[in-house]
Amino acid sequence: MPAAMTRARAAVFAALLAAVLLPGPVARAQAPEGGASAALGRSLYTSYCARCHGVNMVSNGASFDLRSFPKEQRERFERSVTQGLRAMPAWGSTFQPDELASLWLFVSAAASPP
Known part of the structure; x- marks a missing residue:
């Protein structure tokens, strides 16, 4: 197997391993229920909430900072x-x-820990 292909396979393996071992905030969110998914939540947030609460929940101060919303x-x-x-x-x-x-x-996946 050529060295370039070996390096490419190693990079893919490392990326997959990192995705499993180092999940992002969305993956650490509570277990989905029914048809719920954080990806759908992001889409809904972008469509309905971002206008006031800001892109990526960084608001201009005029609305509640959802990153501080208590997870409980x-x-x-x-x-x-x-x-x-x-x-x-x-x-x-x-x-x-x-x-x-x-x-x-x-929202809860992006919220800061208490």
């Missing part, structure tokens, strides 16, 4: 999203249960 307060998060809070609109039935769970997976 999922019910509060879901209530805020569905019923609204202060200047935040109520999204009510905009999100299906699996979409709301996906949004939580994404």
Whole structure:
């Protein structure tokens, strides 16, 4: 086997091993439920939330910094999203249960530890 191919295979193996051993914040999120996924949560966040809460949850200070949202307060998060809070609109039935769970997976994975 040529040396270039051996190096390429070693690089792929190293990348796969790193992905398994060093998961990112999304992979460390709680186990998905039903059809929930952090990837769907990211997509929903980008479409509905980023306008106010900022790209990658870095806001301009005018809205709540979701990176500081307590991971143990999922019910509060879901209530805020569905019923609204202060200047935040109520999204009510905009999100299906699996979409709301996906949004939580994404936000809670990015939140700072308590």
